[in-house]
Amino acid sequence: MENLFWTILESDLCVEIPTFIKNGFDYSNFGNALVFKEISDQHIDDLEKFIRYDIAKLVEIKNPEEFYGRIFAKDHEKFIFLPGERVLIKELVAHVKSIVDQNGKNTGLSHFKSSKEIKTESISSGARSGIGDNVEQMTYSYFLNQLLSNARQNSDRKPGGFRYDPDTRKFAMYLRMIMGSLAYQTLQANLEGAIPSLPSINRYIQSSHYHITEGVLRTEELRNYLNERSLPNVVCLSEDATRVVGRVQYDSRTNQVIGFTLPIHGESGLPIPFKFPARTATEILNHFKTGSVSTNLIVVMAQPVEKKASPFYLLLFGSDSKYSAIDVKHRWIYIKNELAKVGISVLTISSDSEPRYNAVMRDLSQLGVASSIKWFSCGKNILNPFYVQDIIHLITKLRNLILRTKWLNKKLPFGKFKIDMLHVYVLLYMYSKGEHQLTESVLNPADRQNFSSAERMCNERVTALLDFGVENSEATSLYLKMMRDIMSAYMDPNLTPLQRIRRLWYAVFVFRIWRRYIENHKEFTLKDNFLSLNCYACIELNAHSLVLLMVHLKETNQPQLFLPNLFESQQCESTFRQFRSLSSTYSTVVNCTLKEAAARISKIQLQNDIMHGTSEHFVFPRLKKKSEFVEYNHFDLPSKDEIYSEIENCQKDAIKTAKEFGLIGKRSAKTFECKINPHETKHTQAKRSDPILNVRKNIAELDLNNIKLKDYTGKLKDTNFDLTSPYVEILSDDGEQTIVKKTSLCWLLREDCHKLSSDRLLRVRHPTKKLRTQPNKNFKSKISKRPRKPTKKKMK
Template identity: 20%
Template sequence: MNNKDDNCDTSVLSDDIFTLKGEEFFRVIRPLIGEVACNILEIQMIDSAENFLNTNDIFDIFKYDSDDIDAIKSKSCFKMKDGQYIVRTGVLNNMTYLKTVLKKKFEEQHIFLNNLQKEKIYELINRNPILQSLIAWYSRNEFANNDINKNHSFMLSFIDTITKNIVKQKQNYRYDDSMKDFAVVLYTLGGKQVYEFVRINIIGALPNLTTLKKLISSTDAILTEGRFCFDALQQYLDSVKTNSFVGFVTKLSNGVPIPDYYQTDSFEELQFWFNNIEKSNLLNIHMFQPIPQLNRANAPASFLMSAYGVDSTSTAIEILHRWIYIFNNCSKSQIRIIGFSTDGDNKYMRAMRLMCGFFGHLLNLQPYEHPDAFQIKTAYWSVEINAHMLLYLILLVKENQLPKEALHIYLFNSQSCESMFRNTRSLSGAFSTIVNFTVADFLGRSKKLSILNKIKCQQQDNEYDKRLFFPTHHKHKNDNSLVAQEKLDDVYTLDVEQIVFNSYKMALSLIEPLNIISVLKEYHLLNLNSLSKYTFNHLNTRSTIKAKTSSNSELAIDYYEDDEDEEDDDDYLDHNEIISNSDEDSESLNESFDDDEENLEIMKNDFNGINIRDKINMEQENCYFKIKINGVVKYMHKQTACWILTEENGKVSTDRLSRVMQTNKK
């Protein structure tokens, strides 16, 4: 019998040969290889095609001396005089033939299945034009240049995420870092309604809201009212968790806000605060604008360092202490502040004049005695103060006390604060009727903006795969463009005195039509030096302000650390949502209750829809007030207490001028 592959007829085997086992398998192969060969396989329990093909030596059994195989040995082998057994040629050929035909049958079926699979794929592609488009797009990207691939890298990740998740159970969905960043940005810019609309309709593309909020809360971008994030400024982000009550006017210590001041576990004390402590109607924020590094194309994004509610009673001296506090703590973190910028508020301009000694001075506080305590005030009090500070800045750069990158003057403004307020207002959803927001609202929204700015900076600076692109209006594409470095080098060759003198001559030419020069000549004031001395003496006599600080000692700030790890229910304060009562089993608190606690007498016995519970978990103890209602011990969530005690929500006009006028009336 010829055992060559070409002479094997696989039709002698049924198509289901590889699924047969036991007697069914032997029934098919017995006509091909005979009874003796079948007995050899059967006694070894080689009862399937797969088992047969995986056996290396079928006749290895004849090496052993056993009564069970003596009958098979005598039929299939020759016994030599020395006691050895030689397999008969026919039996050997039958086994070889069976192995050959099974292998060929397997190859044919494999080819057939592959062809069948390809036909199904082709048929599937022909029935679905979207697959044809995807194949064409992927094929084009294979031969595209690297720039095109970078632009499409996130799209590849987006499609890959959907196709992998859509065939899994929802609890097994997985998302890479680029998809997580995309989800956070979409939620921040579009709000909850937009995010849910996209997530529900594009299945498998975005994580659910629970997962997303865990991503946001795990990000180091939490801001506590009144706390300056100096360590966060060094790392650019910091993680601080608080359970304080937000919305009252922040207490100041020498002008510096005391963080986490309003903390209590007493409902009576909270009620006293609501009745006697003024609610903050203004919000004060401190933005930090880094100067660009060498060879950087754009200015880095500003950083929200602190935010807290205030009223209009702060003084210029308190503002000075606050600036000194910020400067000193930044210096401890190896951060050099070269200037403060504000808007045109009178108290801030008075503080600027006092600090820089421009027609004003402090009687018992010398801020310049502190090393490296230079501060620039690029405000709009007058052209003079800005000109003097700009000249001072240029001289510091020329003397190599500051890097030349400090000459990006356009960064010295308060627009980062205005931009923060605009962006925070823009986070109101399409269905929101509330234009203004509380301090708690701002802290929550600023957290989202901090994460958004972090993602923007990462996507802008790093040339890695799966990059996200953000829309930019054509008018603002060059807003953050920096002055070329070679132009900044010109400052080292400037003759400052000559420039000032040329400016003075230009000023004289401008006022010549006003017939003022003749008056200056009459009083011998046409010379630059004499006119400067006269102007300085005149302003120093009539426009000088003086102020005295309460203490020269270093500022002592009391920090109230909060070890509370409780995660508040999302958007409770933002939308005044009423949290439903939970019926889940929880461990009851067995602490004794003070009989002197206030007992609330009310007609209502059913508290469905209000977060008032009969018992709570021990780990949630700090999140609830322990009160008596109609003589029965209850636990009221602190957010619910704030909602109950809030009688009205103060609102101010969306127009800035009207807002200032409205604030001044209070």
């Protein structure tokens, strides 16, 4: 141990080595402070090289075997550390520190300290001697220096005159939003003069102008957002919806009633903002008579085509889900044209596989239109954006399909074999959990959006075990492999462009051949024995879009824009998760109303701007985690001929696989084209539910003359307030005036509130009663047949 320690001491692992130690100092007495770095594997490799080649030059040793023990072998140029010695070296600093920490027991080692401890001690000594005495030593933490500087500047001022630098104010705003009022107030009370007070922070947030108004398209704000951060004027759009609490509320900032569904403009497809003003009591009453309450929040995000750039909230509005696909088509075209007016181009548009979004994508991309190449069936206009379905939603759809083979007895014939979830369950009980990483809860079909479950199911371990140990599971293994290929084509950062093409198009051709096999057998139907049309169209759409994207970026010489991880709608999903978790301490509220959701998203946008604007001085774990994600390796994009040649090879391999599985005969056709019919989006009249949710059934009979709300007439009788005031005036038939709050009037007019479960799984659970997870239908009858205990009368 001693020889090994001094060998490290002579190397570059020691940051500070007193010269007299190297010059023959008696090292039996430790009387000097040594400062060590954290030792890593790379440092140990450098130490091995040092011992092999350099240590003999520094120290003149006649018999190195006797002096250094095992450090020098007969052939010291082949020296390596044993595994146990490597662990000992890595833990050396922590071991020495633990010895020093024992009070009074090791006085000889009392001067050993780490570099972090020495810096902290210098700051502490500076703080004890006076805040302004040793400011030059306070370089350990920017935030700590700012706190001390603010405290020193505000020490001679009155509390109402405290001033703070902009960085501290922004960071304090961030802390207030993530901590909540109580936690921040407690922190500020113990750091008075160092950070702003809670009322000051609330005023800063209100005056930050980060207010997102429902139904307003923020094109100018997006242009400023890109220019301020020197981001390219190319974005990827994504649109998605989530459930919100159906409640109508009054918004004093806009003097509007928030919670009703805004009407959709026929030509632009955008909602018409400011359609529910709250100027008078009669006007508010009419809104409740005719309005439809929003139960969904639709968000349109703009993701800059840059690796570490945060998305921008372009548009949000409430909806009752009574909109048509033609509204979505007009909205996407209108947004694309409006962004082009401010110099921003749209590269892709993504969404989940919702039927209306899927229909519009099929229409705009002209999926199913034949071309000169038989296997390519997409007549997309190159001037339009590229359309990509979210890969995570697509993989969960494929997972749910194979799960239904067990829980709903859905048959998936695949030539000589069949795709069956029972093969995976056999694997579950044949091998240990450590070998396949599967559990029964992972295979639960009730959770229909469990992407981690899909990842585990199509893992290489599972498919290898199926091929090795489960009989007749060839088709099931192939299905899971195709799931993995479809997922990795967009999500694996280490694949080359041609590898992405190969994996995705091989799966496409296998699905095409399988689809023709189902069509050629009368005992099977596409509805019962194949993928749904929605799921199959998503696979075809993503495959064609991947080819078109590569060709377009290659021809325009923009390979840096090929970032497949951004061609998805997970920006919207991340937003939904973030604003549901935006609750303060001691709060478990995850659901919110439309008004609250807009306010939370405004705060999220402010948080993102603070993080990116002050990241040079402050550390944000969320931003740091995002910056450390696995980056996509940049490869040169292939030419069109190389892409087409690779796809034709995929077709040959798929035909070979199909023959092995019995999907086609030996003399089958050599080409398999897409059989999806072109879709044309048509206008359909949306049917609205009646009665309207959250509106009083007897609202027509409501008498405003006899309401029992708190009357503010005495306080505001002599006050002149206009129509934008948060108060409203009600006149009775006899001319008597009553002044009430608009918020109270909205509360009176709504009858109930559509609540949501805080458990997200309950909102995505399959509603069918055929699942094995539900109680047996004969459960009650079995209970009734059990012998009952004799009553007291019978016992007598």
